[in-house]
Amino acid sequence: MRALIAKELREQRWLFLACLFTISLGYARSLYDLNAGQAWLHVFRRSFLMVTTIGGAGFMVVLGFRQTFDEVRRGSWNFLVHRPLALTHIFAAKVFAAAVLFSAAVLLPTVLLVAWYAVPGHVAGPFSWPMVGPAVVDLFAALPYYFAGVVMGLWQARYTVSRGALIVAPLLNSVFAHSVAPSLSAALVSSLLLTLAYAWLARGVFIQHAPRSTLVQSALAGTLATALAAMHLLATAMAPPPAYDQDAEPAEREKEQWFISREGDVRRAIVRHGTVQRVYREDGQLVESDLDGMAWVHDLEAPSAGIGISPSRNFGSDRPSYRHVLRHRRLAREGDDYRYEWYFDRDSGRLLAFDARSRRRAGSMGPDGWSPDGSGAGFSGPPLTDARSTDPWWLTRDGLFRIDWEGPGISRIALVGSPPYLDHALMIGDDGVQWHLVRSATHVDLFVGATPRVALPVDEAARGESIAVGRIEAENAYFIEYAHELVLFDAGGRVVRRRPLPTADVPNRAEPHVRPKTNAALFVPPIAVWATMFHERGHTTWRRRWQTRDGLLALAMALAVALATLIQSRRHERGLRVAMALFAGVIGPLGLVLPRLLPSSRGVACPHCSARREPTPQPCPQCGKLLPGHDRDETAVVEPEFLPDPSLG
């Protein structure tokens, strides 16, 4: 066994060295960036880990493929498997060698990098072990690729596609582990389960001349099903199911739109080709003087003037992921001439500062101020604003703060409304005064400078709607448009007028222009077309017309695919043929690969009439002739003493 392992290590040494060089180069490049001051490119960021994600997976799949395919290609496979060892041991020797090479080429550089990173003074940033989680997941996600490569190398495929299908499941797992898995354990368990399934499959294929177990067959079927499903998802994504574009409007139709005028009045405008044609007061009187669309202060359909609030990217709104919820969130800064690197530490709730030159921790900051030794209370929660920026405005549940990042120092602007605050927006007025709009669970508060000016109660039904703030120059007033209400107030913050607004959803009386987006019925699974039809049934005449067309196309495609599958699968047993044809008809053109993927029956072609038959001593049911070897005639020269004992057969 040791000789086999040594042989494997020697055979793959060049591949190993190439991988080691590539991965080390990737890591070295990142270290260079770190040393060059781009410390934000820290080691455990997603983009940096692409070195591990792609490098590890690529190495493993090539390694597995080479370990088996090369043996088969150069003819040494028979020499190898004739070793006086159990085939499982030969397989284990290859796996062990692969583990050693993977450890040396991928794992070791990563461990060294982590060790280097963890030593204080190397990187101007905090280190904690959970930060290594994404790297660990990437290393585990590379494991199934190895076994996929082993199977690909041994796969008795006439077509490359069925070999390639084997890598789809590891790819899907990588996508899941990298971008979808909500937790570290979910990502690890997913990779481990797939590794076990593929290892079992690879072992079964490796010793394929032993009877295949049910488990191996199940693993194979599961793998192929996953691959097929993935290919379908891909195909569906590339050619979406028929959808009916209701929003597309006929160009010739006119459209109603509501505006706020310079005077703060509400106007109804008729718009055509994006140009205002006519403007009416609310009482229906035509306004002749305001035909220029640019003169409007605010379009009630799409706030563009002033500021708008939309959910900001903060801790609260990120999709949960073990890669996102890092213990430390770095605050990005522009330029490279600054004293400190700042991180928000979720555990202590404080802002951590690292000296950009010495790369050691300089102190921390909380709501009570800067502390060189790191003592003091923390913020009561993560920032509610964009936590990745070093905007001087820092909104937390403790209030609105202004932070001097270089000082460093912190000052509270206001303790506003009822926590928790949801979002915050800033507008700089013409006079340079900063306006802060803060929305909490109960109020929308406007601050001019640090002075609270307007507090609007939050309408429960309109909590998620955008808020617009604008200036009405003619009256030297400002307005807030929120929850179908317009609040006008003067520069002193006094409310001048408030009035309800017509709904922003301006009714559009035009007939929807319905058209199919694509001829997707030709590309996507027929079942998806029919499902779309079922889901969208009972709509307009246009839609029904196109649905009928797509449905018929999908039906024709299903029949063609089913027929082709039936013809292709003539070497399979009848029941399986029918099942495959039906399944392929439902799932569409990709079903055509099914007969290539599933093992055919033991039936053989009769050498005399080409009809399918079992390899038995009985005559062919079609032509009545015997198979060769069963039709021995008088020219055969066979001595009974050289025939085997029938009792042993």
Place this chain on the structure above:
Amino acid sequence: MNDTPISAHGLTRAFYGHLAVSNVSFAVPRGQVFALLGRNGAGKTTTLRMLLGLLEPTAGEARLLGQTSRDLSPETRARIGFMAEGCALYDWMRVKECIAFQRAFYPRFDDETCRAVVDAFRLNERQRVGELSHGQRAGLNLAVVLATEPEVLILDDPAMGLDPVARRLLLEAMVHFSQRDHTTILYSTHLLADVERVADGIILLERGALRACCTVDTFRQRVRRYAIPFEGEPPSLPDEATIIAKKRFEQEMLVTVVTPAATPEGELPSVLALPDHEVEPLPISFEDAAIAYLGHRGEVRFVVERNDA
């Protein structure tokens, strides 16, 4: 003790639904050398791979040293020597590394035997396998196989592509060590001239089916050649399958016949009982007999028929 270390019981194998080997049964007695013969694509390599458990039969079963091939234990496999077609070894290994690699798996590895064969083929131990000539590769492969002192030796066309000297050397080494150790040998070959000198028996495959399984002597006795001189029109021969070759040379017709098993050596086969012609037995070499036998349902018959009277 098993008297037939190698046996096949109705071995059948299909690739992509087409039969490569069909219902092949034979048994090789202990200590004998059998040649597996057949034209290209006859199923020789497939049969050998099934025998060794390297390929699963579609039907039937093979047994080596009393064990079914698909379940050969490592201990049994250690008693079986195998030399694959093309002498597939690892090109990147040096000769001595290749020997060391083989030695690591076989506790009974006989360095003397290995050394003797290596010396016979004048192999440089520091040379890489990839740099060896075809004959040297075959010699190295034979050395590492014979050194394991196998009870059963299976060789897939070991002399393929070798020059006459290397071929003779290989065969002599094979026979020498097999006789010394009473090894049972089954080897496939296309070199019919060597079979007569080396083999005790033959297994002949045609299009995947067994056509002959007998001693070399029996084969020679059963496949006979006769000359039928004639004047004017050639004699009219019956359309019998046992007449496997007919060839006309001016006023003489050469006929090769497979005689029934019970036909004594001097007796004419019944199909050649021609009252108006004299039928003379001719000596026939094993090679000629085998070629006539192998070709009697193929292209050779087509050529013969063009000259046929």
